[in-house]
Amino acid sequence: SEIELAGIAGAYFLGSLSSAIIVCRLMGLGDPRQEGSGNPGATNVKRLYGSKPAAITLLGDMLKGVVPVALANMAGWSPLAVILVGFASFIGHLYPIFFGFRGGKGVATMLGVMFGLSLPIGAAVAGTWLFVAKVLKISSLSALIATALAPLYIYLLADGNMAWVSVTAIMTLILFWRHRSNIERLLKGEEDLIKKS
Numbered sequence: 001s002e003i004e005l006a007g008i009a010g011a012y013f014l015g016s017l018s019s020a021i022i023v024c025r026l027m028g029l030g031d032p033r034q035e036g037s038g039n040p041g042a043t044n045v046k047r048l049y050g051s052k053p054a055a056i057t058l059l060g061d062m063l064k065g066v067v068p069v070a071l072a073n074m075a076g077w078s079p080l081a082v083i084l085v086g087f088a089s090f091i092g093h094l095y096p097i098f099f100g101f102r103g104g105k106g107v108a109t110m111l112g113v114m115f116g117l118s119l120p121i122g123a124a125v126a127g128t129w130l131f132v133a134k135v136l137k138i139s140s141l142s143a144l145i146a147t148a149l150a151p152l153y154i155y156l157l158a159d160g161n162m163a164w165v166s167v168t169a170i171m172t173l174i175l176f177w178r179h180r181s182n183i184e185r186l187l188k189g190e191e192d193l194i195k196k197s
């Protein structure tokens with residue numbers, strides 16, 4: 001419907017609000033796109049400026065996914081419309097209209113989308129991310145493993161909802177593509193470890 005189309009467009013604009021860039025600007029820090037991995041995301045903000053701005057960045061980027069998807073869900077939109085709202089926010093995060101279409105890699109926003117679909121789905125994907133991060137201490141690899149499992153978790157936890165499974169699988173593929181420099185570093189054994197700070 002037209003309302004659903006407007007919601008999908010609105011989610012794209014919301015996703016375009018890059019928390020990393022906004023938080024670092026407001027806190028008088030540098031530009032996360034110019035330093036470290038160059039990625040405007042919580043991992044690079046933590047690497048460069050520490051845990052506090054990173055936590056705010058993570059929260060902001062997750063909210064961009066969870067809020068519109070949960071609202072669409074509560075409004076009783078079709079499963080396809082609900083997941084397209086999440087997909088639009090994810091694409092906004094990656095290709096933000098407000099920041100020259102140069103955005104992040106989508107991990108936090110995709111986690112938020114998963115929580116918006118349902119609490120068990122979000123908990124499964126985020127729990128996998130946290131567990132792997134705790135054991136291996138590599139942010140990118142944790143994200144790759146957790147998001148690779150996301151379609152399977154949805155299949156099991158959302159009663160085989162194929163709209164959610166397939167659009168989430170597309171998000172996972174795009175997320176892997178955005179992590180290609182990380183994957184190269186992982187294969188060379190040169191990826192950064194998450195440091196305590």
Ligand code: G3P
Nearest residue numbers: 037041043044107140143
């Ligand atoms: O959220 C992105 C993360 O998976 C990797 O970030 O800065 O290490 O490329 P980064």
